[in-house]
Amino acid sequence: MHLGRVIPILRIFDETKALEFYVDFLGFKVDWQHRFEANYPLYLQVSSGTCVLHLSEHHGDASPGAAVRIQIEGIATYQQQLLAKDYRYAKPEVEETAWGTREMSIKDPFGNRVVFVEEMAD
Template sequence: MKLGHTTPILRIFDLAKAKEFYVDFLGFTIDWEHRFGENFPVYLQVSRDDCVLHLSEHHGDTTPGSRVIIAISGIEDFHRELNERGYRYLKPAIEDTEWGSRVMTLTDPFGNRLTFSQSKE
């Protein structure tokens, strides 16, 4: 038996704000968007490297305020990249944990937390 990749679904409320955060700030790419019709909520996939996230405006898909841990290598480079973008709503910092990781936790405009985690080893 082998488990595959996990694709978390994060609740969003505003597509423009989601794009500003996930695409313009974090550097993700929109892979696809779906709506059942005009004036319907959007469901989309964003990705960067091997990290894939689904973002949904649909009420029943998930709960706002979720948290995702994303493995990363080169956390210092990513931290520098984000700070150079000058996103006005968030100034991320790297923290060293007691369990041997370096983490950077970002909160999106919808209360979801993304913790980028790099092992110190």
């Protein structure tokens, strides 16, 4: 048996705010978008490198307030890039944890928590 990668689905409620956060602020790119018809909920995929997230306006796809942990190398550099964007709703800080990681937690406009995690060298 072989398991593949995991692609989390995060609930969103506003396309403009979602794109502002995930694309303009975090630096993901939109891979594709889908609506069954005009004026229907949006479902889309965003990615950065090998990290892939699905964002959905569909009721029942996910619950607001979810959390995802994303492995990263170079968290301090990424934090400085984010701070330089001067995004009104987030000024992320990096925290060193007791379990040997550096973590940067950011809430999206819908209450989902995106946590970037870097393993500290021994």
